[in-house]
Amino acid sequence: MRRFLVVDAVALTPALLRSGVMPRLSAWAETRRLAPLAPSLPAVTCTGHADLLCGAPPRVHGAVGNGWYFRDLAEVWLWRQSAALLQAPTIFDRWREAAPAARTAQLFWWWNLPSRADLSLTPRPTYWADGRKGPDVHSWPPELRRRLRRRLGDFPLFQFWGPGAGIRSTRWIVDAVLDVLAEERPALTLAYLPHLDYDLQRFGPEGPEARRAAAELDAELARLLARADADGIETIVLSGYGIEPVARAAFPNRALREAGLLAVHPAANGALLDPGRSRAFAVCDHQCAHVYVAAPADRPAVRALLAGLEGVAEVLEGAELAARGLDHPRSGELFLLAAPGWWFAYPYWAGDDAEPDFARTVDIHRKPGYDPCELFLDPARPLLKARLALKLLAKAAGFRTVFDVVPLDPGLVRGSHGRPPASPERGPLWLGPAELLPSGAEPLPAWRALERVTPAESP
Known part of the structure; x- marks a missing residue:
């Protein structure tokens, strides 16, 4: 049986590939086909991974962002992992039906707790009863986790996200994928490599930091591609989005709060978003935001308010959402697109509201929106690295401590995504054997990118 490897090298673009700092991938690409992809809206991780898994757009699979408002719970949740949230069959379901003996693997690709693949691996921190967070992964079967920890050590969780995120x-x-390819020999493997997401958001996609990050990724990809080629595995390298330069952030929730439309609960640990009592609020997600408006009568006023906010390029609703493939019950009544060079910051507290205690920490689950400031240490706080060292010592000794080291300054962020790419050179790409590229006009809708990856003997 043919074997396939699909690698999501997130934020890889034709411009980066041709920049001269990725010689190994460029050499590999010389005998492959390069094609631009058109990402769904919003062009973010969870939506992009669902597109590729399901071979369908968000209106079908329901992953309308990295998170959304769960109306029946009256709660905002981001970064949910369960494949049960996907409302369409996945590539793993189709493979299981067509070739029950073919094993499949989902490695660090989202929608992975549980996965519909035979083998799975994804970050899953340990949350201790005393409040500590430790690095770990979840795998199926469990022996895979035990084997990888023996061979590779603990997964470097704090280099996967946060101020320390980097190549480790x-x-x-990559080491884990190589192990699975050799030991388990799956017929289909999907793997996610996050490295370009870090410095390109910190510093933008065009500076020396981006070039250095691309060179680091090139070295890791080279190891993976060499092994796959040696084993006769047909490989596709693709990306879900490109990152564009930004310089300013808009605050939709603060505008709604100041207009009396967004409610907060004045808790002991600060002002907490009260979505069930809010007339309107936004789930900010990079350069996009779903805006949930409780009463239809409020919709025109909310739309007018947000359309006049600097940094908002478009406000979509109804037929406009349908035209962009976002007509799904999980979508907001309104949807915001940022202007070029802008992104949407989640903070909702304003005026006399107390800052919530999680605001200056890495806390992707309690924040009701995406926060790229978590990639930074606060440069405005004196002696922060010394203080951080003391906190790490306290944690190692078993003491609880709050890592309140994240800045609140949105001006630090220099790269973002979510909007349609400004040009194919700056957008996502597909790179692989020509016979595996779906036919049709380019750029190809990203959700079609894997439609020829089948267990059949010919694509």
Whole structure:
């Protein structure tokens, strides 16, 4: 049986590939086909991974962002992992039906707790009863986790996201993928390499930091591609989005709060978003935001308010959402697109509201929106690295401590995504054997990118 490897090298673009700092991938690409992809809206991780898994757009699979408002719970949740949230069959379901003996693997690709693949591996921190967070992964079967920890050590969780995020996490993932390819020999493997997401958001996609990050990724990809080629595995390298330069952030929730439309609960640990009592609020997600408006009568006023907010390029609703493939019950009544060079910051507290205690920490689950400031240490706080060292010592000794080291300054962020790409050179790509590229006009809708990856003997 043919074997396939699909690698999501997130934020890889034709411009980066041709920049001269990725010689190994460029050499590999010389005998392959390069094609631009058109990402769904919003062009973010969870939506992009669902597109590729399901071979369908968000209106079908329901992953309308990295998170959304769960109306029946009256709660905002981001970064949910269960494949049960996907409302369409996945590539693993189709493979199981067509070739029950073919094993499949989902490695660090989202929608992975549980996965519909035979083998799975994904970050899953240990949350201790005393409040500590420790690095770990979840795997199926459980023996895979035990074997990888013996061979590779603990997954470097704090290099996967946060101020310390860097190449160590991607290197560990590549080592894990190589182990699975050799030991388990799956017929289909999907793997996610996050490295370009870090410095390109910190510093933008065009500076020396981006070039250095691309060179680091090139070295790791080279190891993976060499092994796959040696084993006769047909490989596709693709990306879900490109990152564009930004310089300013808009605050939709603060505008709604100041207009009396967004409610907060004045808790002991600060002002907490009260979505069930809010007339309107936004789930900010990079350069996009779903805006949930409780009463239809409020919709025109909310739309007018947000359309006049600097940094908002478009406000979509109804037929406009349908035209962009986002007509799904999980979508907001309104949807915001940022202007070029802008992104949407989640903070909702304003005026006399107390800042919530999680605001200056890495806390992707309690924040009701995406926060790229978590990639930074706060440069405005004196002696922060010394203080951080003391906190790490306290944690190692078993003491609880709050890592309140994240800045609140949105001006630090220099790269973002979510909007349609400004040009194919700056957008996502597909790179692989020509016979595996779906036919049709380019750029190809990203959700079609894997439609020829089948267990049949010919694509």
